[in-house]
Amino acid sequence: MNHIVVPAIINLDVKGPVISRHVYGHFAEHLGRCIYGGFYVGEDSDLPNAGGIRLDVVDALRALNIPNLRWPGGCFADEYHWKDGIGPKDQRPVMVNTHWGNVEENNHFGTHEFMALCELLGAEPYISGNVGSGTVQEMSDWVEYLTREGDSPMVRLRKANGRDEPWRVRFWGLGNEAWGCGGHMTAQQYAAEARRYGTYCRDHGGNRLYRVAAGANSDDYAWTETLMKTLGDLGCAYRPQPFYQALSLHYYTIPGTWDDKGDATVFDTDDYYRTMVQAARVDELLTGHSTVMDCYDPGRNVGLVLDEWGTWWNVEPGTNPGFLYQQNTLRDALVAGLHFDIFHRHAGRLVMANIAQTVNVLQAMILTDPDSGALVLTPTYHVFEMNKAHQDAASLRVDIPSGVPGREVGTATLRTVSVSASRKDGRVLVSMSNLDAGEAVDVELDLRGGAVTDVHARILTADRPQAHNTPETPDAVAPRTHQQVTATAAGLRVHLPAHSFVTVQGRLA
Template sequence: MSNAVVPAIINVDVEGPVISRHLYGHFAEHLGRCIYGGFYVGEDSDLPNAGGIRLDVVDALRALNIPNLRWPGGCFADEYHWMDGIGPKDQRPSMVNTHWGNVEENNHFGTHEFMALCELLGAEPYISGNVGSGTVKEMSDWVEYLTREGDSPMVRLRKANGRDKPWRVRFWGLGNETWGCGGNMTAQHYADEARRYGTYCRDHGDNKLYRIAAGANTDDYAWTETLMKTLGSLGCAYRPQPFYQALSLHYYTVPGTWQDKGDATVFDTGDYYATMVQAARIDELLTGHSNVMDCYDPGKKVGLVLDEWGTWWNVEPGTNPGFLYQQNTLRDALVAGLHFDVFHRHADRLVMANIAQTVNVLQAMILTDPDCGALVLTPTYHVFEMNKGHQDAASLRVDVPSGVPAREVGPARLETVSVSASRKDGRVLVSMSNLDAAEAVDVELDLRGGTVADVRSRILTAEKLQAHNTPETPGAVAPRPHEQVTATATGLRVHLPAHSFVTVEARLA
């Protein structure tokens, strides 16, 4: 039986909005073993480290061209007081992490350690400030401490702690989830707070802040509208007020209930399709919030930042329920591939996205074994690596005139083929997912406006959707060369096996 064929038209000479590299951002919270035991093992560790920062983790993330890292939370950000995390480690006061496991936090990983980590990674820092339990002065002082030159109280304090020159820190979050763990505020109350905090978070020298207001949860479009009203008038195309330059959005893929989210590795085909329906909803949400923003900002000067996204499962049996440690299967990788295709289509408004989280928490890139110290790259990691050529590339529109295959999943309709494309430096990169659990499909790429040469393709798949990587089988789900790509009169024909993610890269001749 022959496979279904999906014709897809790509005009390689018609460039769309640039796909910001920051759509491939990451998130590191003081949660479980993300920081301690993940990024930071301490200077006395037997594992190779630089100032306590685990170097094999750094090397793995540098291979992704990691563009930015969000820290210290998450919910933790709104109980974190940054001055507790500077100075000699043995003099730093401890605190209780009430959100995540009720464990004691010794503050050995603080501002200087985070900035050293970002320098090792070659990533821009994205700092979430404390609006929930902090003060305007506290956040204003943090900005000054990090970014001001010359002489001032915070500059003198920074120098006393061993750093003469300021850092460059553009991205600042004005709180986190202020509708929930960040203060349980109303939209209007938070909008007023964001104006206040945004006013006193100053630009110092040539360090121009990009202030990100704590935006909506899922489909709370009224929250987005309230924040946009604060910046300007309905239909006004003038420059928005400068209190903040972007709004955030949080959305997790949770096919179960909040109390029982489902198992990361034990699931059936029905569970899989339910997951993909929830993952595909990200397009609806980005469209909805963008439409609200367009009413107040048709010039698209205000950015949308999806700074928490990913799958959320029940924790692995035997682990602390407050540490949110979960395995990562081929299913998670396909969720990531689908998200990126949607992100690329929204590149005119979406300026940053941060998967939750980077190491040992939720949909992580990396899992580290607390007993043997082994580092495992997850299937999701490989999607990031295979897609890194899209960073700062011009998006290319993909048209499928005849439509794509779809499955009915309860009351929902799931399109089972997803494609996105971009071009940069004379090369084109096409990413394709076949979300069907059982049926293969061929995608016929009609590449108009140019011809391709030096075609290279890779595939990420496994026999079972539940396949995942462990210290014993680190390559169970890993990319490999994909040979089932053939030239046609108008472009390329690409075979997509069931439940697979494929990239095709070629030089434009």
């Protein structure tokens, strides 16, 4: 059978910006069963745990080389008061999670438990502070409690709670979605707050904070410009003030409406293509916000952090609508693969990204069954695992001179082939997605400036985009060795079946 052939040129000897490992970051909010029943099952659980932290979840995430974990929110962060979550658990006050289900929480998972989780994961903590309902002193005290050594009121409090040595916590979010659930502020209001909070979140000892200002929603470029103006003047002599070191951005892939986002597993081909068009829009948004930032910061000293991204569907029938529990199909995995290709192209500005969310919420890596305790790895999990060699690798530019095949989807054109590549430690990784729901394609990799040996390819696909994993069929969508890769005079020819994600890895000769 003849297939469309797409030639792609990769210059192996021309390194681009390094792809930060932190764009493979994760997000864990006090929402539904992400923390309680996901990461944290309590010390009395029959499931293997360390201090209540579920160990099979830890093992699964360690296999991804998880680089960071954002916590405690999300919207929850701006109603969370950290001192309620320290000290003896039986003395911690119960709080109401007003954003997500109006449920009561016992605060058994707090600062020390989160830091223990990060240590088990080998991940850097990324803490979102409370700007919406908190105070400057509250966040300043939290930084001191976690990171200061010597003697001070917060150091003494930490030691009284069983931790003598400080932790290293670089990443701090100055609130979350200040334009919405984080306070419904204007850009000007929030910019003033970010300057104030950034000032009093201090560097203690050798711990240097990387402060992330709560940035824009989707295409609100004016919000980004306001925050950039707050850091300094327009022009090439731009030297940013040290109030914050990065701006965040939030963008979710929602092909339906806010009130009816669509079903996670029941969808047709038109729904599938609309989803891919919305996912591809993240390239436009990263380009737009980066362009605004470039005007003020041509040296790219200020980072861009996409700390909430992913698909958002209607909740699964019969589940609490405030818990945002959804299944995860091959379609979600292809959304993730497309996002990562785009992230790699924006490596010069994009310093971190955090999928929403890690366990049991939205586009999760892991689903846990509340009755049987079974753990399921989602198709999206497998994309993270297949792509992990891109972390901290030098990006390689991919040129497709004849153009990429496309499909008309409403008024948009979806480019149905996506490719990215990187090199590190003498090895090359090429990631490819065929987003066409029905047609296969061959990609001919023209590898210049070097040769690749010891080639190994893997594929993630299924008979249909709706395929997903369950406790009964945990490997319905799982990676396997891909045999349809052949050597050519110029490099490699890789066959991509319809709706498939493929990685090819090899050694630089």
